[in-house]
Amino acid sequence: MNTKTNAKQQTKIFSLLLIAATTSLIFSCGSGDNATKETSADTVATDSYKPESATAVYDAAKIDANAPVMEVKLDALGNSMDVMSFSMPEIRVKAGSTVKIYLNNTSKDAAMKHNFFIVKNGTMEDAANAALTAGSDKNYIPDDKTNILYTSKILDPGQSEELVFAAPPVGEYQFVCTYPGHWQKMNGKFIVE
Numbered sequence: 001m002n003t004k005t006n007a008k009q010q011t012k013i014f015s016l017l018l019i020a021a022t023t024s025l026i027f028s029c030g031s032g033d034n035a036t037k038e039t040s041a042d043t044v045a046t047d048s049y050k051p052e053s054a055t056a057v058y059d060a061a062k063i064d065a066n067a068p069v070m071e072v073k074l075d076a077l078g079n080s081m082d083v084m085s086f087s088m089p090e091i092r093v094k095a096g097s098t099v100k101i102y103l104n105n106t107s108k109d110a111a112m113k114h115n116f117f118i119v120k121n122g123t124m125e126d127a128a129n130a131a132l133t134a135g136s137d138k139n140y141i142p143d144d145k146t147n148i149l150y151t152s153k154i155l156d157p158g159q160s161e162e163l164v165f166a167a168p169p170v171g172e173y174q175f176v177c178t179y180p181g182h183w184q185k186m187n188g189k190f191i192v193e
């Protein structure tokens with residue numbers, strides 16, 4: 001076999017490989033379930049990964065009885081909209097734990113009703129607007145919870161409540177009161193590490 005023939009054969013093999021690769025690419029790029037079945041196991045695993053899935057499968061009510069409990073004392077402070085605030089700017093909890101927040105509305109003014117939401121980072125204003133639309137009939141809890149991980153009911157002045165929920169997946173979130181007009185002053189970082 002001389003060098004010339006060898007090179008020709010290599011070109012032929014390369015062309016065949018190229019056709020095979022192109023064919024597999026066409027299958028990979030197909031849409032729908034059928035296309036997914038045609039592809040290799042590796043590709044299926046990649047296709048099934050969705051960035052949203054981490055929180056989409058999160059269920060605050062799914063509490064593991066054996067999980068460590070992290071207790072947090074959080075006060076809603078102030079008797080007017082000018083000075084109202086949460087007592088902590090940041091809450092840190094461990095992933096896999098059960099979170100117990102003792103939320104105490106220390107206010108005395110009738111307008112100082114508060115709640116506690118955990119929302120995806122950067123969505124607290126959207127949550128507050130959606131809560132406003134939901135209104136008092138729905139306890140200021142929006143129907144669409146795409147970006148909302150946890151909601152509490154509204155606490156009247158002087159009321160307190162123990163909020164118990166499973167820690168969300170590792171990440172940075174926001175906690176916020178969505179009672180109308182409160183979100184800008186009543187919010188903080190909720191960090192799961």
Ligand SMILES: [Cu+2]
Nearest residue numbers: 114177179182
């Ligand atoms: Cu509030």
